[in-house]
Amino acid sequence: MSTLVDSFAAAARGYRALVTTAIEPWQTRGACRQVPTERFFSPDNERGRARDLRIRAAKSVCAHCPVLSRCRDHALRTREPYGVWGGLDEQERAELRRRSRYPARPA
Numbered sequence: 001m002s003t004l005v006d007s008f009a010a011a012a013r014g015y016r017a018l019v020t021t022a023i024e025p026w027q028t029r030g031a032c033r034q035v036p037t038e039r040f041f042s043p044d045n046e047r048g049r050a051r052d053l054r055i056r057a058a059k060s061v062c063a064h065c066p067v068l069s070r071c072r073d074h075a076l077r078t079r080e081p082y083g084v085w086g087g088l089d090e091q092e093r094a095e096l097r098r099r100s101r102y103p104a105r106p107a
């Protein structure tokens with residue numbers, strides 16, 4: 001079973017942002033370590049109710065995560081383009097960045 005933390009270093013998933021991001025210590029404490037990566041990232045052609053349910057399930061994991069704020073900060077600063085990070089999906093992060101002009105930081 002692969003997990004979200006595993007995916008930080010997994011080129012096989014094809015997420016360039018993840019591939020280029022080094023694993024930080026807080027990432028090893030994520031509640032998603034025991035959850036399949038697929039819960040956090042949209043498969044090709046996922047739409048509608050299936051997408052909503054998957055995102056809701058991912059966010060329910062994040063809600064109990066001890067490193068939620070670190071994860072969210074990381075995702076916003078590095079402009080992670082895909083998946084649920086820190087309890088936020090792609091659209092929510094984009095909206096937060098737009099509203100707050102969240103400063104970008106190199107990955």
Ligand code: SF4
Nearest residue numbers: 030032062065071086
């Ligand atoms: S906040 Fe969510 S995505 Fe981030 S480490 Fe925790 S469980 Fe994983």
